[in-house]
Amino acid sequence: MTKQPIYLDHAATSPVLPEVRAVIGDALARWANPSSVHAAGRAARAALEQARSDIAEALGWPHEIIFTGSATEALAIAWQQSRGGRKWASAVEHTAVLRHAGSDMIAVNADGVVDPEHLPEADLVAVQQVNNETGVIQPLADIAARVREQGGLLLADCAQGAAKLALPDADLIALAGHKFGAPPGIGALLVRNIGALMPSGGQERGYRPGTENLPYILGLAVALRADRSWLAKAQELRAWWEAEWLALGGEVIGVAAQRVATIGAYRLPGVNASALLIRADAAGIAISAGSACSSGSIKPSHVMTAMGWSESAAREVFRVSIGRSTTRADLEALLAVVRAMVARRTAA
8 A cells, every 4th residue: 555645845836625626616517707798607696796796805904805716926916016115025035026026125133024114215115924934923913004104105926824724914915825725826816905916907907918727726715615624733833843853953933023823944063954855755755955945945045045045054044834734743754854863864
C-alpha cells in the first residue's frame, strides 16, 4: 500500500474543498457569459451578483468587490490604478507588491513588524495582513489610523489572512481563493471607495478587463462560508510543534510578534533549508523555503534579510504551514527527518 504524502505547504496553496468542487462542477454544466444579454447570460449575471453579495456578507465587507484572477492581479490593480503618485510598500511584502514598488521601502523590526510611527507620508501605503513566509501579523489597525491621518490609503494583502482572521480596516484589500479552499485562478480586490481607483475599461464595472470566471466565483463564495473550527486545532498543533522544535535547539522566526496559527518559519543553525527540503521530500513531506512564488531562486529570502538576518542564516530558514487536514503525526514525521539529519551531522 502506497504511503500517503504529508502536505505541510498550505501557505503556498491549499486543497480545493469538496463542496467547492461540487458547486464549480454544477456551474460548468450551465455556463454562460454574465455580460450576455440573452436569458442564459442574465441568469449567469444574477448568479454572479448573488455570489458577490454572499462574499460581502461572509467577509463583513459592505463596500465594492472586484473579482480578479488572483491576489497578484488584485494587488496590481490596486497599485497601478490608485490615484496619486506617492506609493510605498513595506520591505517584507510579497513579490507581487514589490515588483511595483520602488527602491525606497518601509523598514521592519527584527520580528518583521512595521512601526506605525515611522510610516512615510504617501498616497498609498501597502502593508500585508499576514506575512506569507513567517506568519507575522502586522498591526494594521494602528497602521490604518496613521496612514489616514497623513491623508493616504492603506492597501492590505490579505491572501494569508482571509478566512482565518477578520478583515483589517483597510481601503483596498487583496484576496486569493486558493489559500482557503477555492481553486487557483480566482481572487478579489475589496475597495472601500471605488473613486480611489481609475477605471481601465472592461468588466467588473470597468475596473478589470476580461470575462468573469463565474464557476470559480461561485466556488469562492462557498469557500468563504466553510467551517473554520479547525483553526483552533491548528493553534494547538503549532504550539506543540514549536515546543518540540525549540527542544531540538531550533529557532522560531518572529517569535515575539503576533502570528497566524497556520504559518511558521523555523531555523536550525548549521542545517541548510534546501538540504532539509530535499530530505523531507524524499520522505514524502512537502514543506518550503520562504515563499513558493520565489523558492526556485538562488537568492536568500528578502523577508529574512529585511528582518536583519545574514544571507547564510536566511538560507537555513524554512516554512511549515498547517491546513485543515494536518495532524500531529504529520509534524512528528517532519521532526523525525530533522532528528535524523542532526544525528548524521553529529556522527560526522
